[in-house]
Amino acid sequence: MKNGKDSEDLTRVGAGTVMGDFMRQYWIPALKSGELKRDGDPVRLMLLGEKLLAFRDTQGRIGVMQHQCPHRCASLFLGRNEEGGIRCTYHGWKFDVEGNCVDMPSVPPAQDFKDKVKAKAYKVAERNGLVWVYMGPRAEPPPLPMVEVTMLPEAQTDIFFIQRQCNWMQALEGDIDTSHFGFLHVGHLEPSLVPSGHPLEHTSEERAPRYHVRDVPWGTSYGAYRAVRDEAGRDTTYWRFSNYMFPFWTQTPQGEFPRHEHARAWVPMDDEHTMFVHLRWRLVDSGMKNLLDPLHDGLPLAGSKPTLDFRPAGTGWFDRFRVVADESNDWLIDREAQRTNRIFSGIDNVHLQDQAVTESMGPITDHSFEHLGPGDLMIARTRRRALQAARSFRETGLAPPGVDTPELFLSSRSGYFVDASGADWQALYDRALTQCLRPAAPTRQESKEAVAT
Numbered sequence: 001m002k003n004g005k006d007s008e009d010l011t012r013v014g015a016g017t018v019m020g021d022f023m024r025q026y027w028i029p030a031l032k033s034g035e036l037k038r039d040g041d042p043v044r045l046m047l048l049g050e051k052l053l054a055f056r057d058t059q060g061r062i063g064v065m066q067h068q069c070p071h072r073c074a075s076l077f078l079g080r081n082e083e084g085g086i087r088c089t090y091h092g093w094k095f096d097v098e099g100n101c102v103d104m105p106s107v108p109p110a111q112d113f114k115d116k117v118k119a120k121a122y123k124v125a126e127r128n129g130l131v132w133v134y135m136g137p138r139a140e141p142p143p144l145p146m147v148e149v150t151m152l153p154e155a156q157t158d159i160f161f162i163q164r165q166c167n168w169m170q171a172l173e174g175d176i177d178t179s180h181f182g183f184l185h186v187g188h189l190e191p192s193l194v195p196s197g198h199p200l201e202h203t204s205e206e207r208a209p210r211y212h213v214r215d216v217p218w219g220t221s222y223g224a225y226r227a228v229r230d231e232a233g234r235d236t237t238y239w240r241f242s243n244y245m246f247p248f249w250t251q252t253p254q255g256e257f258p259r260h261e262h263a264r265a266w267v268p269m270d271d272e273h274t275m276f277v278h279l280r281w282r283l284v285d286s287g288m289k290n291l292l293d294p295l296h297d298g299l300p301l302a303g304s305k306p307t308l309d310f311r312p313a314g315t316g317w318f319d320r321f322r323v324v325a326d327e328s329n330d331w332l333i334d335r336e337a338q339r340t341n342r343i344f345s346g347i348d349n350v351h352l353q354d355q356a357v358t359e360s361m362g363p364i365t366d367h368s369f370e371h372l373g374p375g376d377l378m379i380a381r382t383r384r385r386a387l388q389a390a391r392s393f394r395e396t397g398l399a400p401p402g403v404d405t406p407e408l409f410l411s412s413r414s415g416y417f418v419d420a421s422g423a424d425w426q427a428l429y430d431r432a433l434t435q436c437l438r439p440a441a442p443t444r445q446e447s448k449e450a451v452a453t
């Protein structure tokens, strides 16, 4: 991407930018439900470059609004969350979750003009443990997207938030970058250590997979393939599928396709900070958990420490879900582990390995400096697809893909499987989709109702 304008349009997310306006057409997963308590402390929320305030009122309703008080701009973060609204501590004006000024006690009753004052509040929906915000222009917001895992009961899902200190696109690209896995995460893995049937069996054998890429209605998709012999000695193909879904979602191939019910959002906080939101269906054994299966030496993959250490939660704009490891401490790289090839990267945690390399690119990667190779085809295509969709919205004003057709995302699925039929990759994908273990099919109506409640 040598064109500076392309790079800028892709990475900038503030109001009025090409990508920022595009993303504002979609519902955005912004907080965990548990972050907001009834009448509890308000939370500073940075979203698409806007400084917002989030709070839950006495009735349990959620407000997300500009943090500055419409009177004289004191931050409502300092406000009192009490009796159905947030009250500014400067002159006492009070606002409900929709931004209506409901009390103006510092103005004599005869001159009260609270009906004329409104804080800029966004539409909010809450579903299954996630708080969603709609920052777009419609008075009647679209239905919530039917990203399947977000429609499961909260008790059946694991939801993780982790902040990343870099632009959303370079963070997201780690998920659709198939050739890094064999190096960054498992470069130290000796293939003879991997038992037959282990999730790492094929990625450890061949580290430069070939793959196909295509545009799909929900974004982009790739199928990486490797020739493998099955136990009966037959020639088969090991497939790994992965997806990008508008505007900032991915699905990675680290799980058995039929059981891999998950999704990952790379939500821009601003141009240089991203909130990673990962959801997975707890009832199936899929995804990264499989990587921890023991190898022949009885140990899980070195460098795959299952936990991440977080900083104590703070109240600043960038204090939510920050991990201890960052550039200031070299992401806790262990040079000895790297030198001895105990851990190829020297960093002990798979997520942290991705976090380190993408943050190390700088706050916004310099696209003019890159040299993309054949292994970057999916990345190049996804950049182009996102850019074209965003520019097309700017030019036509027509609703972007999936905004009014939320069921579009139900066709997106990722994971791996072995095929002996030799069929075309797109036909294989369609067939695999029909054989998936899925939760009870959610309906479009439920998606609408979640917004209304």
Ligand code: FES
Pocket (backbone or CB within 6 Å): 069, 070, 071, 072, 073, 074, 088, 089, 090, 091, 092, 093
């Ligand atoms: S600045 Fe908020 S009430 Fe005056």
Ligand SMILES: [Fe+2]
Pocket (backbone or CB within 6 Å): 174, 180, 181, 184, 185, 354
């Ligand atoms: Fe990775």
